[in-house]
Amino acid sequence: xxxxxxxxxxxxxxxxxxxxxxxxxxxxxxxxxxxxxxxxxxxxxxxxxxxxxxxxxxxxxxxxxxxxxxxxxxxxxxxxxxxxxxxxxxxxxxxxxxxxxxxxxxxxxxxxxxxxxxxxxxxxxxxxxxxxxxxxxxxxxxxxxxxxxxxxxxxxxxxxxxxxxxxxxxxxxxxxxxxxxxxxxxxxxxxxxxxxxxxxxxxxxxxxxxxxxxxxxxxxxxxxxxxxxxxxxxxxxxxxxxxxxxxxxxxxxxxxxxxxxxxxxxxxxxxxxxxxxxxxxxxxxxxxxxxxxxxxxxxxxxx
Amino acid sequence: xxxxxxxxxxxxxxxxxxxxxxxxxxxxxxxxxxxxxxxxxxxxxxxxxxxxxxxxxxxxxxxxxxxxxxxxxxxxxxxxxxxxxxxxxxxxxxxxxxxxxxxxxxxxxxxxxxxxxxxxxxxxxxxxxxxxxxxxxxxxxxxxxxxxxxxxxxxxxxxxxxxxxxxxxxxxxxxxxxxxxxxxxxxxxxxxxxxxxxxxxxxxxxxxxxxxxxxxxxxxxxxxxxxxxxxxxxxxxxxxxxxxxxxxxxxxxxxxxxxxxxxxxxxxxxxxxxxxxxxxxxxxxxxxxxxxxxx
Numbered sequence: 001x002x003x004x005x006x007x008x009x010x011x012x013x014x015x016x017x018x019x020x021x022x023x024x025x026x027x028x029x030x031x032x033x034x035x036x037x038x039x040x041x042x043x044x045x046x047x048x049x050x051x052x053x054x055x056x057x058x059x060x061x062x063x064x065x066x067x068x069x070x071x072x073x074x075x076x077x078x079x080x081x082x083x084x085x086x087x088x089x090x091x092x093x094x095x096x097x098x099x100x101x102x103x104x105x106x107x108x109x110x111x112x113x114x115x116x117x118x119x120x121x122x123x124x125x126x127x128x129x130x131x132x133x134x135x136x137x138x139x140x141x142x143x144x145x146x147x148x149x150x151x152x153x154x155x156x157x158x159x160x161x162x163x164x165x166x167x168x169x170x171x172x173x174x175x176x177x178x179x180x181x182x183x184x185x186x187x188x189x190x191x192x193x194x195x196x197x198x199x200x201x202x203x204x205x206x207x208x209x210x211x212x213x214x215x216x217x218x219x220x221x222x223x224x225x226x227x228x229x230x231x232x233x234x235x236x237x238x239x240x241x242x243x244x245x246x247x248x249x250x251x252x253x254x255x256x257x258x259x260x261x262x263x264x265x266x267x268x269x270x271x272x273x274x275x276x277x278x279x280x281x282x283x284x285x286x287x288x289x290x291x292x293x294x295x296x297x298x299x300x301x302x303x
Numbered sequence: 304x305x306x307x308x309x310x311x312x313x314x315x316x317x318x319x320x321x322x323x324x325x326x327x328x329x330x331x332x333x334x335x336x337x338x339x340x341x342x343x344x345x346x347x348x349x350x351x352x353x354x355x356x357x358x359x360x361x362x363x364x365x366x367x368x369x370x371x372x373x374x375x376x377x378x379x380x381x382x383x384x385x386x387x388x389x390x391x392x393x394x395x396x397x398x399x400x401x402x403x404x405x406x407x408x409x410x411x412x413x414x415x416x417x418x419x420x421x422x423x424x425x426x427x428x429x430x431x432x433x434x435x436x437x438x439x440x441x442x443x444x445x446x447x448x449x450x451x452x453x454x455x456x457x458x459x460x461x462x463x464x465x466x467x468x469x470x471x472x473x474x475x476x477x478x479x480x481x482x483x484x485x486x487x488x489x490x491x492x493x494x495x496x497x498x499x500x501x502x503x504x505x506x507x508x509x510x511x512x513x514x515x516x517x518x519x520x521x522x523x524x525x526x527x528x529x530x531x532x533x534x535x536x537x538x539x540x541x542x543x544x545x546x547x548x549x550x551x552x553x554x555x556x557x558x559x560x561x562x563x564x565x566x567x568x569x570x571x572x573x574x575x576x577x578x579x580x581x582x583x584x585x586x587x588x589x590x591x592x593x594x595x596x597x598x
Binding site: 018021022024025026028029032033035036039040042043044046047050055057060104107110112114117118119120121122123124125127128129130131132133134135136137138139140142144145146148149150178182183186187231235238239242245246249251260263267268273276277280281283284287288291 | 313316317319320321323324325327328330331333334337347348349350351392395396399400403404405406408411414418420421422423424425426427428429430431432433435448463464465466468469497522525526527528529532533544545547548550551552554555562565566569572573576577579580581584587588591
């Protein structure tokens with residue numbers, strides 16, 4: 001009898017301790033999440049609503065107009081062109097950055113004393129803000145700037161980069177890679193170093209050649225790293241507009257203009273909040289769809 | 304023969320890597336040198352290395368004295384503020400999520416993970432509208448109309464807390480998993496409360512990951528030109544990278560431009576993160592590597 005009572009007390013004590021901890025957990029976590037939700041979830045839903053309205057951001061209230069913004073968006077060739085350009089320009093930037101950073105990661109995975117210095121040098125560009133370093137690129141690309149000096153030195157005719165869509169896209173890509181290659185290369189390097197060296201040894205014993213070793217050990221070992229780089233890359237590239245805004249301003253003749261830059265101008269500059277809301281929903285959804293498709297492909301390969 | 308080719312290969316590797324590094328750093332060198340030019344001397348901007356005939360400190364002095372001083376100070380305050388706030392948040396959320404069991408924990412966990420992949424473009428415009436319609440701020444009435452809310456208010460340098468920051472509590476949680484429970488149990492037996500346990504036991508043992516968090520948050524905040532650029536209009540209230548964003552954007556306009564001044568400001572804005580990077584790069588590298596590999 002007494003024994004049962006005692007265990008009951010102990011249980012009670014334990015339960016009240018658990019309750020105390022639960023209450024404390026809520027008390028600590030809830031304010032943070034509530035505040036973050038205020039800056040995250042609330043705008044998320046308000047943005048979905050804004051897309052269905054016409055609103056100049058100043059007057060009393062947004063006017064509900066249903067799906068008109070979306071109809072305008074998908075029937076207007078200009079918008080579709082901007083969307084398409086966001087996708088292919090982003091894809092070029094992301095593709096080049098992924099490939100080149102992987103090669104750099106491989107090159108940095110060589111045991112050498114100087115490796116640390118090289119790693120730092122490659123990382124330096126990304127510690128400065130885009131708003132700062134793109135100014136330098138703009139000056140380097142001036143008609144009488146450094147890039148043309150180099151062309152003249154090696155005996156080629158100077159190019160007025162700003163007049164050509166091809167060259168502006170090219171330099172936007174170069175800037176993107178210059179700025180983003182460091183972190184990506186270091187993540188690749190981390191992935192390469194986390195592969196167990198004894199696997200290679202065993203494969204060599206079994207007579208696997210270099211390509212087989214890459215195919216069956218390196219590539220599967222890098223799967224997680226690769227999906228991280230590409231996934232964050234998709235999200236980043238679909239929302240890229242600062243590089244375009246600073247380096248080409250969408251020119252020549254709007255031929256390097258992209259949807260994110262248009263969204264910024266529609267919303268923040270021209271106060272067409274309804275249309276900007278619809279555009280951001282479109283870009284956001286497409287980004288999420290791309291991410292899901294990519295995840296599906298990666299997960300399927302795992303089977 | 305084989306040995307020789309290996310040596311040659313190594314040499315080629317060295318030259319190639321050195322060339323890449325020089326190319327990567329070159330724009331920054333160009334900018335630092337350009338800042339020492341006078342406006343007229345720089346007009347022939349095609350020099351690969353614009354070394355001035357006479358060192359001119361004017362531009363750097365301008366950067367540190369007149370218009371640009373306030374933005375520089377603002378950037379320092381903003382960086383310090385976010386570093387402290389995110390550190391506190393990281394320790395509290397990370398610790399509770401790692402050690403406590405409670406109803407709804409799964410929900411918070413999903414929130415943290417999903418927040419990492421939601422594109423921030425979805426909140427850009429609505430946040431802008433909402434901020435300028437906050438009731439009773441900046442001349443707004445009770446319903447948030449009539450004024451400009453927190454638009455162009457310096458509070459916008461300190462108030463927003465995006466869900467992207469939840470990455471850091473997540474990493475802290477991971478790091479807590481490899482820490483044995485016995486230290487906290489011992490502290491609890493000694494009668495240490497919640498805060499005491501964190502301050503005396505957890506913080507000293509988790510110093511490495513917290514350093515990673517602090518440095519990465521500081522760098523990101525210093526370099527976040529977008530928030531001030533969107534929300535703040537007056538140079539006096541903004542940050543240095545955001546002020547440079549307006550200057551950079553205006554480089555596309557026609558007319559006389561004072562390039563050396565822009566370069567001096569740019570160089571000045573790069574120096575603080577560069578110093579942090581040079582001395583503490585181990586932690587920066589660890590930050591990106593763990594963000595990429597631990598998931």
